[in-house]
Amino acid sequence: MDLEKLEKLAKLALKELSDEPPHVSFLVNPHSAAKFRNLMVVAKESLPEYNELFMAAYQKTNNFDSDEACSLIKHLLQIIELEKASETKIEGIKIFESAEEKLKQAGFCFRKDDYPSTFHNLNTTLEMVLKNKVGIPLTISGVNTSNIIDVLVKYKVEPYLYLEEARKHVLTIDNKIKHNGYSPSKIDCINGIKAMEELVAKLRNIDMKLTEEVKNKIYEGL
Numbered sequence: 001m002d003l004e005k006l007e008k009l010a011k012l013a014l015k016e017l018s019d020e021p022p023h024v025s026f027l028v029n030p031h032s033a034a035k036f037r038n039l040m041v042v043a044k045e046s047l048p049e050y051n052e053l054f055m056a057a058y059q060k061t062n063n064f065d066s067d068e069a070c071s072l073i074k075h076l077l078q079i080i081e082l083e084k085a086s087e088t089k090i091e092g093i094k095i096f097e098s099a100e101e102k103l104k105q106a107g108f109c110f111r112k113d114d115y116p117s118t119f120h121n122l123n124t125t126l127e128m129v130l131k132n133k134v135g136i137p138l139t140i141s142g143v144n145t146s147n148i149i150d151v152l153v154k155y156k157v158e159p160y161l162y163l164e165e166a167r168k169h170v171l172t173i174d175n176k177i178k179h180n181g182y183s184p185s186k187i188d189c190i191n192g193i194k195a196m197e198e199l200v201a202k203l204r205n206i207d208m209k210l211t212e213e214v215k216n217k218i219y220e221g222l
Contacts, residue, residue: 006046007080013039014073023065033061036069043076050079099128103196110193115184116177122192123174126166129200133208134218146171151217157210159202162195169195 013035026033037058044054057064057072064072106121127145130136134152136143149167153160169191176182184192210218 003046003080006042007077009039009042010073010076010080014070014077017066017070017073020066022067025065026062026069029066032066032069033064036064037061039073039076047079099125099132099200102128103193103200106193106196110189115186115189118189119170119174119177119184119192122170122196125196125200126170129203133203134210134215136218146175148218151214152208155211155214155217157208157214158206159199162199162202165195166199 016035017032020029020032024032026036040054040058040061044051044058047054054076102121102125106118106125109115109117109121123145127143130145130148131140131143134148146167149163149171151157152163153167169188173182173184173188173192177184
């Protein structure tokens, strides 16, 4: 079972136990005791690194009352939040590693004087890091990167100055290549690579502060 499902199960158990009278022993409430044991088994399977904690709770269920069980479930929910945050961080690192690989490919194309491919890789790099930072799955294609940058710049979401530079030196040139048959120059590539190197470095170490209004504006444009 994944963490999302475990979290839903834990919250349901917590709600049911919270509705019961306080300090009711599980010895006189076998139905709640069975549900609690089941939750501990699921938690043990989903979070094996906490095996001893959940098995101890399972074995001592009859010694618990409803309040003690609620406290343990709240602790379980805290563990889930920590694990989810860790998973998100790891996924973010993987995405940035892939984006940086695309940036390296852009540099390789540049050294081969393949300037259109340089911008193709720069544009892909920009799309990957932006999706990661604003919470758009990579599997969603056809995202208008320019619209996302417009929103972030309008609301001055950091690092908006670097985003403006990426739009100017990467998106604008890439669009001219795709739609106007523009042939990029060497200086175009140098500026584009530099803009993306600086943006990726900034985004890697920054947590974008997105208000609900900004999120809605971004998601409306998908």
